[in-house]
Amino acid sequence: MRRDYLRPTLLTFASIAIGVVGWSGYVTLLPVALAFPVLWSIARTRLIAALVSAGYFLAASRGLPQGVAAFYSSDIWPGLLLWLCASLSFVMVHAVLWSKNAGGRPLRYLLAAVIMAIPPFGVTGWAHPITAAGVLFPGWGWWGLGLTTAGLAGLVTRIWPAVAIALTGFWLWYAAIWTDPKLPEGWHGVDLELGVSLGRDTGLQRQRDMIATVLRAAGDGARFVVLPESALGFWTPTVERLWTGALADGDATVIAGAAMIDPRGYDNVVVAIDRKGARILYRERMPVPGSMWQPWRFLVGESGGARADFFANPVVPIGAGRAAPLICYEQLIVWPVLQSMLHDPGFIIAVGNGWWTDGTSIVAIQRTTATAWAKLFAKPLVIAFNT
Template identity: 35%
Template sequence: MNRRLLSLWRIPAGLAVGYLAWNGTHPAILMLALAMPLLVMNSPSRATAGLTALAYYLGSAWDLPHGAAVFFGDNLGSGLLNTAGSYALWLGASLALSLPWWALWTSQSQWRGLRLLLALVLVALPPIGIVGWAWPLTATGLVLPGFGWIGLGLMAFWLVFLASMPASKQAMSVLLAALSFLIFLPVALVQRHDPAPLWQGQDTQLGWGSGSLYWVEMYEHTQALKTYIQPLAPHHNLLLPETVGGEWQAILPLWRNESARLNAQHSTVLMGVRQTYPQGYDNCLAAIGQHQGIKYCQRVPVPVSMWQPWDQATSAHPHWFSQPVFKLGNQTIAPLICYEQLLVWPVLQSFLHHPDLILASGNSWWSRQTHLPQIQIKAVHAWGRLFGVPVVTAMNY
């Protein structure tokens, strides 16, 4: 049988690797993602390489069509039109991510490693990086905890080395990859997270209404949030999920007394809020208590649903490369709001500033019946583990 036909096993293997690595229950299974670049670049043809990469990205975001259909609602149309639009987003983003792998594939082993490296860079950075989830090197934190930038470089070098081995040594390449997996597996299975002294995150069950700009029940909603805050001990800080605070200027009077109490006990509560303008809005983290005010605005709002460049009146403002960290007292904080936790360049940009803490908030009411919230948390914990930085998460469901 033709060798290229025999190699088609790579396509379902890519799908399985993408699905298991990102949707698997145990965090250690994310290690499988490191096999993706080798599966793709060692393919015998460009078509097989491109289809294997496409299958990997489709598998990694398997739940996206269901979540998108809930998230967008009638924005993509109703009924079958909404379903078709959700699948189109899933397929379109996966195609965009697979294109660099297809374009950079080569049959010349001496160039294969460098092209693998270039493909990793292209899917991590804008413009493709705007949908750059499921980056294989995210798994580096599981196997090289605390190694930071050096660990990222070592893992990239190892993949380049394995991919560059000539066809006559493919068996050796597979053996070395399998041995490295077995060596690193015990490290990945030990799931220890660095503690975040004086910080805690609070998940909520506020559902769809969270984040609406026009709550009829705004007062009752704020009172419900206060029940999470009142037990907070002096000198401790709390993170609440994305957008649960509502419209910042509207809620400020409702928090005046609570904010004064928190300030007196030297505590800070950070919550997700919106700041609305005549044209569009910012999706932000704001503080009450000590250091009150807007601290961070999301760099990468979700494309299509939040960031709508064709309609500035309703679009969330992207802040792209601005303000990757902020100061809270003597701590440097790296904030990641929801969608940013899935991407690469916002995370790496924040780590250029040597943060002391990662605050990861999200609003997952639309995806609570999928693996997507767990994928976000898995990714951000892997990054924190790689750089030895504590992670505090807060999700609304």
């Protein structure tokens, strides 16, 4: 009887360890997450497969309860509830598709991986092992993605030790020569430490401080200066005139986050401003479910919440090239970046406002995933975060 409980317990604790280490915020540790499908495949019952899936996902997203408590200025319980609810889709998909038939597991696991990468389940498809492709095969692009996918299928077969050895070889080789993605020429990303006030302090002095930050970066030679998500607060004609006037005597272009509000809700956007004027460069495809995107409001006839544009504007023209913008939550899931890469952008812009993640690894994980995708497709990367 004791042995009957020992194996499931060890598998569950191993999956927790994999989630913690693989999603610790260090990019070269991402391939540790590839051990999850191995544990999933050697589970002997559907219940054990569910426990393994829950342990991995909950450990990988362990910063959520504390982050939600900070976001809503509440105790830990709402965060714990959201944490558990968010794990349900991941656990359900992997439990339902688990099979005793070893021959069918590769196809079933690949199906689970695809389901968790695209909407609707992909909306909460965090901690996806496929993200490790950027560490295993940097610069290989779609070929690297395909090889990693094949590796995931191989890890749920009886020959998984051989597959694991091969993938570990690529991991160690590229980790030994690892370099971060380069910055596009003439670009500068500005990290801020303004905490909760960013986006909420709408005073004139805050806008002037932002303008001064941009002008300093431009004075150092930057032609494009990127500010974090929500840096401009509410986007209004007054704010537009202020910024356009401030940039009238220079050649700098500002790329910054803002919110556009109307009676039905709001759009989380990235704005491009130069001496000629301003335009909405990008509308967020996938805002944070729950805190920002609240689709149930529409069902009950209420307004409010951020709109999700899902598959809109995967790439945007900026300067002489095209960029793939990713705002905050979009860096944690799979389909926005892959949709953008289908259009072969010149570089990636990753912005976020992570003040509510203080004391967690969430921002580090966002930076890690953006870096991994940029390395996989050999794209320059610009990052701007507020903490």
